[in-house]
Amino acid sequence: MENDKLVIAGHEFTSRFILGSGKYSLSLIEAAVKYAGAEIITCAVRRANTKEHENILDFIPKGVTLLPNTSGARNADEAVRIARLARELGCGDFVKIEIMRDTKYLLPDNAETVRATEILAKEGFIVMPYMYPDLNTARDLVNAGAATVMPLASPIGSNKGLATKDFIQILIDEIDLPIIVDAGIGRPSQACEAMEMGAAAVMSNTALATAGDLPAMAEAFRKAVEAGRQAYLSGLGRVLVRGAAPSDTLTGFLRD
Amino acid sequence: MVKINGKDREAAGKTLSQILEEEGYQPLRVAVELNLEIVPKAAYGSTAVKDGDTVEIVSFVGGG
Numbered sequence A: 001m002e003n004d005k006l007v008i009a010g011h012e013f014t015s016r017f018i019l020g021s022g023k024y025s026l027s028l029i030e031a032a033v034k035y036a037g038a039e040i041i042t043c044a045v046r047r048a049n050t051k052e053h054e055n056i057l058d059f060i061p062k063g064v065t066l067l068p069n070t071s072g073a074r075n076a077d078e079a080v081r082i083a084r085l086a087r088e089l090g091c092g093d094f095v096k097i098e099i100m101r102d103t104k105y106l107l108p109d110n111a112e113t114v115r116a117t118e119i120l121a122k123e124g125f126i127v128m129p130y131m132y133p134d135l136n137t138a139r140d141l142v143n144a145g146a147a148t149v150m151p152l153a154s155p156i157g158s159n160k161g162l163a164t165k166d167f168i169q170i171l172i173d174e175i176d177l178p179i180i181v182d183a184g185i186g187r188p189s190q191a192c193e194a195m196e197m198g199a200a201a202v203m204s205n206t207a208l209a210t211a212g213d214l215p216a217m218a219e220a221f222r223k224a225v226e227a228g229r230q231a232y233l234s235g236l237g238r239v240l241v242r243g244a245a246p247s248d249t250l251t252g253f254l255r256d
Numbered sequence B: 001m002v003k004i005n006g007k008d009r010e011a012a013g014k015t016l017s018q019i020l021e022e023e024g025y026q027p028l029r030v031a032v033e034l035n036l037e038i039v040p041k042a043a044y045g046s047t048a049v050k051d052g053d054t055v056e057i058v059s060f061v062g063g064g
Helices: A026-036 A076-088 A110-122 A135-144 A165-174 A188-196 A214-234 B016-023 B041-046
Strands: A006-008 A011-013 A017-019 A040-047 A065-068 A094-097 A126-131 A180-182 A201-204 B002-004 B007-009 B031-034 B037-039 B054-062
Touching: A017 A026, A017 A214, A026 A214, A040 A076, A065 A076, A076 A094, A076 A110, A076 B031, A076 B037, A076 B054, A094 A110, A110 A126, A110 A135, A126 A135, A135 A165, A188 A201, A188 A214, A201 A214, B016 B031, B016 B041, B016 B054, B037 B041
Parallel strands: A017 A040, A017 A201, A040 A065, A065 A094, A094 A126, A180 A201, B002 B054
Antiparallel strands: A006 A011, A040 B054, B002 B007, B031 B037, B031 B054
């Protein structure tokens, strides 16, 4: 475990829990980062507000990598525009592509996501596309120059957990890039399960933002992600299709 | 008129530096687009806007 690193486009991270910063107070960010043990935090790009003088950058601890998303983009061109603005804000080359055409379920548009990935990867961005877990799209994202693939577990903000579990497993098994499970993870147990499956990392926002005690929940997620990772690296015990197998030998004096 | 973050303003002839200062934006915390083209920070002082221009001023906020 000690030398187990998450590597994204050559950048090494010890933590495998990516933290969102939406829907909670800026003043809680420092505690959330600390208890989550997070080394990557997402943020969004919006029209600047002259009435609010607090800026999120003043609340993010030094050394934490900023991962701006392109939320609000409805197509590849808008995502590219947001990504370029994010880079101009001066916090590095990472970008999480998020393109939603559907406003009811907020499902990502896989085709436009591939198109935006191709454009931004060519411009030197470290592209982390959020996508609906589909193997063909994932392969297209690899070819387009993605640094990771970020399949959704269930609809954004739903806290419903691993609804797409079998399809995420296919991506983990077939795609050589880090698979980071994003969206819908609502409980530490679900984060742990994703990690047991072999996911490279888990990203969560709403599960923490809607929790009773945000920093404590951040810590619970950190432990769950670490436990799941350790379980994966240890090699999970096998499952019997039918029947049972004793944990101790059945031969014994009672039958003699 | 110049459209700044969706609102019409009497700003023709002003530089981006002047606009940011007068409207109360933090220049180090924003990125600026003029007619869909990003303007580098170093050019804020030398870039003047004219009638019909569209300016977008953005910054980071919380998000997932």
